[in-house]
Amino acid sequence: MNSNNFSKAIDLTEDLIDNVIPENSVGIFLLGYSPCNNGKFNPLYLSRCDCDLNNTLKNHIGYFSQFKFCLCDSISYAFFYECKIFHYLSDNTFIINETHPQPPPDLFIKCPVCGK
Ligand SMILES: [Zn+2]
Numbered sequence: 859m860n861s862n863n864f865s866k867a868i869d870l871t872e873d874l875i876d877n878v879i880p881e882n883s884v885g886i887f888l889l890g891y892s893p894c895n896n897g898k899f900n901p902l903y904l905s906r907c908d909c910d911l912n913n914t915l916k917n918h919i920g921y922f923s924q925f926k927f928c929l930c931d932s933i934s935y936a937f938f939y940e941c942k943i944f945h946y947l948s949d950n951t952f953i954i955n956e957t958h959p960q961p962p963p964d965l966f967i968k969c970p971v972c973g974k
Pocket of ligand 1: 941945958969970971972973974
């Protein structure tokens with residue numbers, strides 16, 4: 859997986875989210891955990907936020923222990939990147955959200971991997 863654009867795994871707390879993600883950011887994120895503190899992050903959930911990534915992540919506090927994120931310059935780039943990660947994870951690991959990412963409602967763009 860090309861995950862070089864993702865941050866390292868960060869504990870999912872309000873303070874740490876505020877430290878790294880400005881308000882009103884566009885981006886994608888993975889939620890998961892690192893067993894035994896061995897540094898290997900296990901992703902369980904993938905999603906995207908087109909308006910306020912900081913606030914969206916806070917809604918998941920308590921349900922997952924860690925997150926990784928990637929800020930994106932545009933909503934369309936965020937969708938394309940989310941699709942690539944989604945297809946990689948669907949083929950290679952277990953993630954909770956099995957439904958394909960939805961394109962942003964106002965943009966007529968399709969998944970670069972499968973054309974959906
Ligand atoms: Zn696709």
